[in-house]
Structures are given as C-alpha cells and as structure tokens.
Amino acid sequence: MSTIPLPQGGQDLIMRSNSASSIIEGELICAHCRQSYGQIKSRGQTLAGAQFQTHTETDENQKNIKENLWFCCMGCQTVYELLKSSGLDRFYLLKDNGVCLRPPSQIHFNNSNYTEWDTPTNQPDTPKREYRLYLEGVHCSACLWLIERIPTVLPQDVAHAQLDLGNSLLKIELQKEGKLSRVAQLIDSWGYRPHLIENSEQAYDLQKNENRARLIDLGVAGALASNIMLMSVPLYAGVEREWARLFIWIAAGLATASVFYSGRKFFQNVWNSLNEKSFSIDAPILMAIVIAYFYSVFETFRGGQDVYFDSLSSLIFLLLASRYMLARLRQYGLGQRESFQLAVDPTAVQVGEVTVIHKIGRLDFDAVIREGRAFVNTSYLTGESLPVEVRAGDMIYAGAEIVGFGQNSNLKVEVIATGKQTRLEKIFQEVRDKHHVRSRREKVFDSWARRLLMFVSVVAAVTFIYFASQGNWDAALRRTLALLIVTCPCALALAAPLAQTLILRLGFKKGLLIKDVDAFEEASDIQRVVFDKTGTLTYGQMEIVEMNIPKNFIPALHEIVSQSRHPISRAILARISEVNNNSFENSKESEIYKFSEQSIGPRLLEQWREIPGVGIEAKFAGELLSLRRPLSLKQGDVRSAVDLIYADDTVGQIFLSDRTRSEAAQIIRDLKINNLKIGILSGDRNPVVRNLAKEFNIDSDDVIGEIDPEQKAKKIKEFESSGQKTLYVGDGVNDALAMSYSTISLAVQGGAESVLKTASIAALKPGLGSVSMFFKLAKKLRSLHRMNFIYSTFYNVIAGILAIFGLMNPLLAAIVMPLSALTVFVATYYSISKEFQTKDFNQQNVGGEV
Amino acid sequence: MNILYFLVPAALMLGLIFVVSFVWMVRSGQYEDLETPAIRILMDEEKIDLVLENKINEIKNKGDKQV
Numbered sequence: 001m002s003t004i005p006l007p008q009g010g011q012d013l014i015m016r017s018n019s020a021s022s023i024i025e026g027e028l029i030c031a032h033c034r035q036s037y038g039q040i041k042s043r044g045q046t047l048a049g050a051q052f053q054t055h056t057e058t059d060e061n062q063k064n065i066k067e068n069l070w071f072c073c074m075g076c077q078t079v080y081e082l083l084k085s086s087g088l089d090r091f092y093l094l095k096d097n098g099v100c101l102r103p104p105s106q107i108h109f110n111n112s113n114y115t116e117w118d119t120p121t122n123q124p125d126t127p128k129r130e131y132r133l134y135l136e137g138v139h140c141s142a143c144l145w146l147i148e149r150i151p152t153v154l155p156q157d158v159a160h161a162q163l164d165l166g167n168s169l170l171k172i173e174l175q176k177e178g179k180l181s182r183v184a185q186l187i188d189s190w191g192y193r194p195h196l197i198e199n200s201e202q203a204y205d206l207q208k209n210e211n212r213a214r215l216i217d218l219g220v221a222g223a224l225a226s227n228i229m230l231m232s233v234p235l236y237a238g239v240e241r242e243w244a245r246l247f248i249w250i251a252a253g254l255a256t257a258s259v260f261y262s263g264r265k266f267f268q269n270v271w272n273s274l275n276e277k278s279f280s281i282d283a284p285i286l287m288a289i290v291i292a293y294f295y296s297v298f299e300t301f302r303g304g305q306d307v308y309f310d311s312l313s314s315l316i317f318l319l320l321a322s323r324y325m326l327a328r329l330r331q332y333g334l335g336q337r338e339s340f341q342l343a344v345d346p347t348a349v350q351v352g353e354v355t356v357i358h359k360i361g362r363l364d365f366d367a368v369i370r371e372g373r374a375f376v377n378t379s380y381l382t383g384e385s386l387p388v389e390v391r392a393g394d395m396i397y398a399g400a401e402i403v404g405f406g407q408n409s410n411l412k413v414e415v416i417a418t419g420k421q422t423r424l425e426k427i428f429q430e431v432r433d434k435h436h437v438r439s440r441r442e443k444v445f446d447s448w449a450r451r452l453l454m455f456v457s458v459v460a461a462v463t464f465i466y467f468a469s470q471g472n473w474d475a476a477l478r479r480t481l482a483l484l485i486v487t488c489p490c491a492l493a494l495a496a497p498l499a500q501t502l503i504l505r506l507g508f509k510k511g512l513l514i515k516d517v518d519a520f521e522e523a524s525d526i527q528r529v530v531f532d533k534t535g536t537l538t539y540g541q542m543e544i545v546e547m548n549i550p551k552n553f554i555p556a557l558h559e560i561v562s563q564s565r566h567p568i569s570r571a572i573l574a575r576i577s578e579v580n581n582n583s584f585e586n587s588k589e590s591e592i593y594k595f596s597e598q599s600i601g602p603r604l605l606e607q608w609r610e611i612p613g614v615g616i617e618a619k620f621a622g623e624l625l626s627l628r629r630p631l632s633l634k635q636g637d638v639r640s641a642v643d644l645i646y647a648d649d650t651v652g653q654i655f656l657s658d659r660t661r662s663e664a665a666q667i668i669r670d671l672k673i674n675n676l677k678i679g680i681l682s683g684d685r686n687p688v689v690r691n692l693a694k695e696f697n698i699d700s701d702d703v704i705g706e707i708d709p710e711q712k713a714k715k716i717k718e719f720e721s722s723g724q725k726t727l728y729v730g731d732g733v734n735d736a737l738a739m740s741y742s743t744i745s746l747a748v749q750g751g752a753e754s755v756l757k758t759a760s761i762a763a764l765k766p767g768l769g770s771v772s773m774f775f776k777l778a779k780k781l782r783s784l785h786r787m788n789f790i791y792s793t794f795y796n797v798i799a800g801i802l803a804i805f806g807l808m809n810p811l812l813a814a815i816v817m818p819l820s821a822l823t824v825f826v827a828t829y830y831s832i833s834k835e836f837q838t839k840d841f842n843q844q845n846v847g848g849e850v
Numbered sequence: 851m852n853i854l855y856f857l858v859p860a861a862l863m864l865g866l867i868f869v870v871s872f873v874w875m876v877r878s879g880q881y882e883d884l885e886t887p888a889i890r891i892l893m894d895e896e897k898i899d900l901v902l903e904n905k906i907n908e909i910k911n912k913g914d915k916q917v
Contacts, residue, residue: 141889141892141893144886144889144890144893145893148890163886164882164883164885164886165883165885165886165889166883166884166885166886167883208879208882211882212876212877212879212881215876215881216872216873216876216877219869219872219873219876220869220873223865223868223869223872226865227861227862227865230861240851243851243854246854246858250858250862
C-alpha cells in the first residue's frame with residue numbers, strides 16, 4: 001500500500017463539510033463510506049502520509065486528524081480521489097445526512113474497459129443516441145447528484161444524463177462523437193457497476209406505452225366508479241322518487257362507460273380464452289358484470305330501483321387495480337449484456353481467416369487451432385474448474401478464456417464461426433426460442449373458478465325452476481339473477497394478484513427475483529432438483545484449503561504468483577493479501593504470514609517464466625525457486641496441490657480445491673426430507689463430481705460428470721418427458737440450455753448474466769439459501785390461495801343463500817361484495833406482512849458470502 | 851332541490867376535467883418516476899454555490915492577511 005499525497009484542497013473540504021472525516025466518540029470514520037474503523041478489518045491510512053494509523057494513536061493526533069482524511073480501505077480512497085480530481089467532492093456534502101455508501105467492493109472494479117459497448121450492433125435505432133444503463137448501488141440523493149454530473153465530467157461524450165433512482169436506471173444521451181465505453185468506465189470507477197439495457201428503443205417504448213395505457217384505464221375506471229357511487233348514495237339514503245330517477249339515469253350512463261370502456265379487457269380475455277378452448281377466472285366475473293349491467297339497465301327503463309351500477313363499477317376498478325400492481329412487478333428483470341476483456345478485437349476477424357492470438361483474454365469466436373499450444377479456461381461453457389491444454393487440431397469455442405500460452409508464446413488459429421454462428425450464440429438462440437413455447441398448465445384459480453361456475457349454474461337453474469314451477473316468474477328471475485351476481489368469484493380474482501404481488505415483493509426483499517410468477521404454482525409439482533456443480537454447489541473458484549509455507553518464503557511466493565494468470569496463482573495471491581490485510585485479527589496464521597509489502601523490495605526474483613501445465617519458476621537469491629505440480633499425488637485425492645521447491649528441496653506445499661458452499665449440505669438434506677430427488681450434472685471431471693456427491697449422500701445414478709451443455713439439456717429433457725418436473729439450479733452459460741428445458745430454473749447469484757436472463761428465478765443474494773427460500777415462498781403462496789378460497793367461498797355461500805331466499809337487494813350487494821373483497825385483502829396482507837418479521841424468513845442468508 | 855340541476859352537472863364536469871388532466875399527466879410521463887424529481891428539486895443550483903464558495907474564500911484570505 002503506497003502512500004498517496006494529499007490532494008490539493010483536501011483540508012478545505014473538511015472545513016466546509018465539517019464531517020468529511022472526523023472522530024466520533026473516539027472512533028475513526030472513513031471519509032468515503034462513513035463507516036467506523038472498528039468494524040472494518042483493515043488498516044487505517046491517512047492521505048497526509050501517516051501510514052497505518054490505528055485507533056490507538058488517535059488520541060495524540062486528534063488535532064491533526066481534523067485536517068486529515070481517513071479511509072478504511074483502498075477502495076474508498078480510490079473513489080474519493082477520483083471524485084476529488086473531477087471536482088465532484090460536493091458529493092460528500094450532499095450525503096452527510098443521507099444513507100451511507102458501502103465501501104466499494106472489489107467486484108465493482110472489474111477492470112473492464114467496456115470497449116465492446118461501442119460496437120455498431122449496440123447503436124440504438126434512434127438518431128438521438130440514447131442509452132439506458134442499469135446501475136448497481138445507486139440509492140441516495142448524493143448518488144443522484146453525482147450521476148447526473150456526468151455531462152460536466154465528460155462534456156465531449158455526454159449531452160444529457162437522467163437517473164431514475166427508484167429503478168436505478170440511467171438514461172444517457174451521447175454527443176455525436178461520444179463513446180459509451182468512456183461513460184461506463186467513469187461510472188464503474190465511481191463504484192457503481194453499469195449494465196447496458198439491451199431492449200431496443202421500440203421494445204422500451206412499447207412497454208412504456210402499455211404501462212401508460214393501463215394507468216389511464218385504471219384512472220378512468222376509478223373516476224367512473226367514484227362518480228357512480230356518488231350518484232348511488234341518494235338512492236340508499238331514500239331520496240324522493242323523481243330525483244331517484246335522475247340519479248339512476250346518470251349512474252346508468254356512467255356504468256355503460258365503465259363496462260364497455262374500462263372493462264373491455266375482460267371481454268377480450270374471455271373471448272381469447274374461449275378461442276383457445278380454455279377457461280379463465282375472468283369468465284364468471286364477466287358473466288356477473290354483464291348480467292348485473294343488463295339487469296340494472298332493464299330496471300332503469302322499467303322505473304325500478306334495483307340497480308347494481310355501483311357494485312359492478314367498483315368491482316371493475318378493483319380488478320384493474322390489482323392487475324396493474326401485478327403487471328408492474330412482473331416487469332422487473334433486466335436485459336443485460338455480458339462484458340469481457342476480449343483477446344482479439346471482434347471486428348478484426350473473419351470466418352476462414354487464420355489469426356495469431358498473443359494476448360490473454362476471452363474469445364468471441366469459434367476456432368480450430370493450427371499451431372501452438374495454450375491453456376484455456378473453459379469453465380464458462382463447460383464448468384471445468386481448471387484450465388485445459390489445447391493443441392493443434394483442437395477446437396476452442398467462444399466464451400473460452402485463454403490464460404496462458406505454450407512455449408512459442410503465440411497461437412495460430414483458424415476462425416470457423418463468428419457472431420451468431422458460434423456454438424455459444426447457437427445455445428443462446430435455442431434458449432431464446434425455447435423460452436416462448438413452454439406450455440403452461442391450467443392455473444389453480446382457473447380450475448377453481450370453473451368448478452365454482454358449474455356449481456353456481458346448477459344452483460341457479462334449480463332456483464329458477466323451483467320458483468317458476470310455482471308460477472312466480474318475477475321472483476324466479478330476480479332471485480336467479482341476484483344469485484348469479486353476488487356469487488361471482490370477485491374476491492378470489494382480487495386476492496390472487498394481491499397475494500402474488502406481495503409474495504413477489506417478499507421474495508425480492510429476501511433476494512429472489514422471480515421473473516416467472518407461474519413458477520410458484522409449479523413448485524408443488526417439482527419432483528427433482530438438479531444442481532450444477534461448479535459455481536453452484538461450490539464457490540466456483542480455486543481456494544486454498546491448506547498452506548504450509550515457511551514465513552521467509554512468503555514475499556517471494558507473493559511475487560512469483562503475482563505475475564501469473566493461472567487460477568491457482570490467483571488463489572494463492574488472494575490468500576496472501578487476505579491474510580495480510582486481516583492484521584487486526586489475531587489469528588495464528590496472520591502472525592505467521594503477515595509481512596509488509598515494502599519488505600519485498602523492488603524485485604526479489606529474476607528470470608520469471610511460466611511452464612504451461614507444470615508451474616512457474618524464477619531465480620530467487622541465486623537459486624531456482626519454483627512452484628509446480630507435485631510429481632506424485634495421493635490416490636483418490638480430489639484436491640489439487642502445488643509444491644514450492646527451492647534449490648531442489650521441497651520447502652512447502654499448498655493444497656487447493658473448489659470449496660463446497662457451506663450451506664449446500666443443509667439445503668440438500670432439507671430437499672431430501674421433502675421427498676425431492678437430487679441430481680448433479682457437471683462438466684467437471686468425474687472423480688471430483690462423484691466425491692462431491694458422496695459428501696451429500698446423493699445416489700450415484702443421478703450424478704453425471706464430464707458432460708457438455710447440450711448433453712445436460714438432453715438429460716433434463718429426458719426427466720421432463722418422463723413426467724418428472726425438474727427444478728434446475730445453475731450459474732453458468734453451460735446451464736442455460738438445460739434451464740430452458742426444466743420446468744423451473746434458478747440462477748444463483750454471481751452467475752453469468754445471460755443465465756440470469758433465462759432463469760425463471762434469479763437469486764440476488766449469494767449462496768443456495770434461495771432454493772429453500774423459493775420452496776418456502778411457494779408453500780406460503782399456496783396456503784394463501786387456499787385461505788382466500790375458503791374466505792370467498794364462505795361469503796359466496798352466505799350471499800347465495802340470501803339471494804335464493806329473496807333477501808339480496810342492491811344495497812346488501814353493495815355491502816357484501818366489497819366486504820368480502822376487503823376481508824380477503826386484509827387477511828392476505830396481514831398474513832404476509834407477518835411473514836416479513838418471522839425468524840424463518842430472516843435467517844435466509846446462510847453463510848453464502850464468498 | 852332545484853339547485854341539483856346545477857350541482858349534478860357541475861360535479862360531473864369537475865370529474866371530467868380531472869380525468870382529462872389525469873390522462874394528460876400520464877401521457878406526459880409524470881407517473882413514470884415518482885421518486886427522483888422529489889429529490890432533484892431540493893438540490894441547489896451549482897452556480898449559486900460557486901458564488902458562495904468564492905465569498906468564503908475571500909473572507910478566509912482576508913483573515914489570513916490580518917493574522
């Protein structure tokens with residue numbers, strides 16, 4: 001950690017802000033994230049240059065501290081300096097009273113240069129050059145201020161920037177020659193990670209217009225309903241007969257608009273479902289509305305006072321309202337684009353061409369190797385956790401990452417497919433196509449509604465025949481119609497979207513983005529849960545499980561691995577700096593490995609080189625130091641190991657493995673208790689997969705390793721066609737195809753963005769807790785539905801009996817119908833908001849943090 | 851009671867005016883973002899701030915000289 005000079009005017013800032021950084025009750029507060037040092041396990045550092053000041057020294061330095069800026073970590077400091085250098089430090093003034101910013105996590109600095117965002121395919125179809133970006137982490141007024149200052153920082157690129165704080169959506173208008181990549185880099189460097197929203201302008205406009213149309217419908221329906229109610233009050237209050245006529249006629253006019261304008265969606269829905277020979281809950285509702293309307297109009301002409309205009313118009317309004325809420329919540333979910341550091345400029349390659357690759361990075365074309373050797377990380381496509389070696393004649397596919405080269409350090413490849421023709425894009429295409437044609441089973445509610453309608457029709461027919469047989473035609477007609485009106489399942493129709501909306505919101509709060517609401521209804525059919533291995537059951541990256549290295553070799557080890565891109569090197573590097581940073585923790589390990597980076601000196605090593613497939617070596621103090629694959633490994637050991645060899649002596653050994661998620665065993669046990677079959681499909685080596693399955697006691701028949709994405713999908717298809725509904729849990733692109741064939745799919749957090757897009761459920765919190773969370777929520781929704789069904793049946797029975805005995809009149813209907821809806825509303829709302837507080841739902845984040 | 855001949859149409863007219871203005875508000879996008887404008891309006895103009903800052907600096911400089 002180097003010392004960074006105090007930026008100009010830094011002191012000035014503190015005086016003005018009065019709290020940019022200060023000591024509150026002996027605690028050090030970070031100038032950027034405003035967190036106290038005590039809670040952060042990292043060294044304090046001041047901009048003024050006093051290094052490693054901890055809170056013990058603060059007493060003597062209190063005077064100085066007032067003039068200094070303190071930071072809890074490098075991330076915070078970096079962001080602070082970036083802002084300061086752009087003259088945007090007013091950010092800190094604005095946020096003083098607001099919510100704190102988290103320290104920017106390392107993930108945010110993904111070092112992507114976003115150049116692929118400038119490709120022509122990304123140009124919006126309007127001449128205005130407008131883009132929409134989704135930004136992670138914007139949350140307060142200071143963020144809003146900062147983001148909207150982009151045009152002042154990049155005047156040559158950005159003409160206008162407007163942030164929608166509620167949706168974290170940034171609308172940006174570029175200058176003629178402006179580059180989107182520069183904007184993305186800036187936003188990224190501030191610690192907000194940008195995602196480009198892919199939807200074309202037309203799709204966006206379409207959705208916007210649809211939302212507006214829905215809202216207008218809702219507003220008009222509300223206005224009509226409230227005016228009709230206004231006209232109905234005098235009737236219930238017993239106004240004189242001549243005035244009553246006037247009010248009834250006005251109400252009739254307004255109700256006509258309500259039924260045929262506001263209610264036109266119901267006519268459409270019922271018409272569509274009849275065309276498809278299916279049945280929806282709209283049918284009995286529409287029937288009740290139409291009967292009530294025509295009966296009331298008939299009464300109006302006849303001069304009677306038995307009109308249901310107020311009930312039917314408020315019913316239409318409430319139905320539209322609950323559907324509007326659900327529709328808005330369903331629109332969550334982002335169209336995002338992956339961002340990679342590419343090895344070769346995508347515009348520079350053509351099919352059939354031979355190119356030389358000499359840079360490390362990801363490919364976005366398929367190619368066959370003509371010359372040279374390389375090490376390729378194919379985990380993106382196959383789930384294999386360690387890089388594989390490829391030689392002349394081998395295929396490498398788009399999405400693979402080149403991590404190292406063979407001896408002659410470059411790779412001649414012949415491009416055989418680019419763009420839409422690559423295997424990767426073909427998988428995506430199949431996923432997209434598949435997504436639209438998935439068949440749905442009949443919704444629970446629709447089947448209930450159909451049974452209810454049949455039952456009510458029979459009762460109505462019996463009622464009519466009974467009274468008609470007695471010659472009382474007037475009573476027969478009246479009572480039958482009243483029965484049909486009051487027994488419409490309106491409370492049910494209102495409660496269903498409400499329950500779904502609330503469950504969706506609860507899920508969102510608990511870290512589940514449910515993009516397919518029907519997934520909840522299908523959850524009860526699920527018989528099999530299939531997991532991917534790498535990244536899903538495991539953390540997906542090599543981690544050190546044991547490190548036996550003498551202390552004096554640590555600095556050299558640090559240097560030898562810091563120059564390599566191999567996953568094992570990165571894991572060792574991560575471990576060393578982790579141990580080093582946690583110096584406040586008095587663990588034994590940290591005492592052993594703690595070292596100051598200054599002590600490394602300029603360079604300890606010479607002649608560093610990487611021998612692909614073997615290891616890395618360099619000269620250290622005159623002798624050869626190497627870190628290499630051991631010559632012999634114990635049989636059946638699934639851990640990977642490397643030896644540290646110095647002057648032909650093995651001085652240390654490091655064991656690595658892809659660590660299993662700590663909560664995985666518990667989750668799998670829970671699923672098994674619920675009689676679900678568990679399976680693992682992985683692209684990783686068979687011994688590794690089998691070993692993991694043994695750990696979880698999973699039947700070996702359902703565990704398959706070394707299979708590619710297409711085979712995974714085939715396996716899922718087999719399950720599904722044999723009648724076993726499957727929930728697929730995965731994270732990588734190699735899972736996307738399998739996910740599209742499974743009944744429900746869940747993408748764990750940190751998964752590839754294209755997978756988050758395909759999955760019916762995307763987890764927003766790390767770990768597998770979301771799997772059991774999903775089943776819990778689904779169970780909750782089912783019990784809510786059942787409860788609502790019981791309530792509304794109860795009301796319907798009472799109202800039906802009243803109608804049959806001729807006691808049902810419009811006034812009573814106007815009371816009973818909203819009352820039933822209200823009861824169901826309150827009951828649903830209460831039982832879910834109670835759930836927000838229960839322990840069961842709060843301990844969800846079972847140790848998923850990486 | 852004859853006043854109703856005036857009041858009822860007036861009430862309906864008012865209702866109509868509000869419906870029309872509601873439709874206009876929705877069409878002009880005022881319901882799309884309900885959170886941000888409320889915050890944005892509370893942010894001071896930067897120009898004014900710059901003026902203030904200059905004044906503060908002036909006072910500070912004077913103070914320095916006197917010391």
